[in-house]
Amino acid sequence: MSDRSTTASVHTIEQTHTSGVYPKRDLAIVRGEGAYLWDDRGRRYIDCVGGQGAANLGHSHPAIAEAIARQARTLISCPEIFYNDVRARYLAELTAVAPGELNRAFLSNSGAEAIEAALKFARISTGRREIVAAMRGFHGRTMGALSATWNKKYRGPFLPLVPDFIHIPYNNIEALTRAVSDATAAVLLEPVQGEGGVRPADPAFLQAARELCDERGALLILDEIQTGFGRTGRLFALEHYGVNPDILVLAKSIAGGAPMGATLLGPRVGELPRMVHGSTFGGNPLAAAAARAALQVMQEERLPERAERLGRQVMERLRAMDAPLIREVRGLGLMIGIELKIKVGPVLRALQERGVLALPAGATVLRLLPPLVIEQEDMEQVVDAIEEVLAAMRQ
């Protein structure tokens, strides 16, 4: 897979047979290692897409590859009508590192599925219907999760969605106080909005959400699908805020890049009726083995601390940079948003030409989600590239 004609054929085959729902970059990625990706012509890139948040451990981490290979030879499928050794151990390990009293978990296969479970469990355990979510919030694209997602671009074509979802301005305590009532099943929030432009919550806002939920008998659901597993400089972003939810939703980097979701439940989610929810693949031993290894790597390599240190350095440099095209630098740990005064598309293309892959978060925000194992020199090279690209665009 090295000559130009093969490249063309990969593109052509995908163009012909894919659903067409993804706008694709002109690039075929064939291999990854740590924070590097290679295209089919052998060119290396520094990766700040990080599998859109799924690659916190770096690409093809040897411990993950080994855990998956070993489990694949032992047992891949085992629905939850049976107990399973690997799943049992993982559930114990996951709930042990989770904050507060989140002692039980429902396992699934993606972020949206983990949100669906959270919404269903909130409704069934409170007997209420309303969900209060935030403007600019993103919670996934299945019909329930989409009802909590704010962006019209995602929602518009699929109306009507599930009723009784309310969106309030993020970080607005007054609006939240008005919205939460004795009809509210749950308040659903990201501690740092990801897709919505990399916007950290004000500590007072999350604390108010916790207090309002307690006062009015609603559940607090935190969506840490993107902020979890070391990304913000703590294992979970909620540790920055000292706010514990009744339901914690995880996915993306939970299993070292393998697909998995988890919905962690606190004591205010009572006992759930049998058969009220389920998933064929949920809690499968292959994903559980990968997730066990991921948790171990996360702790052994002290990745949250690394994200904290590197993130602080990067944001200091970006904020000190003489770059009039930067409006604001926001973030927490290695979840970084650079709000620009120009559209982000051309900046992403120019970075790609310089061997750096990055993400947008809306029309004008450049988002960096590098694997947390990224070397400091590579992170510096990314910042150099951003500086050069923005300087060239000023002219």
Ligand SMILES: *Cc1c(COP(=O)(O)O)cnc(C)c1O
């Ligand atoms: C990515 C994401 C989701 C959806 O996860 P999928 O696995 O794509 O369904 C939900 N919430 C947040 C905060 C996310 O970043």
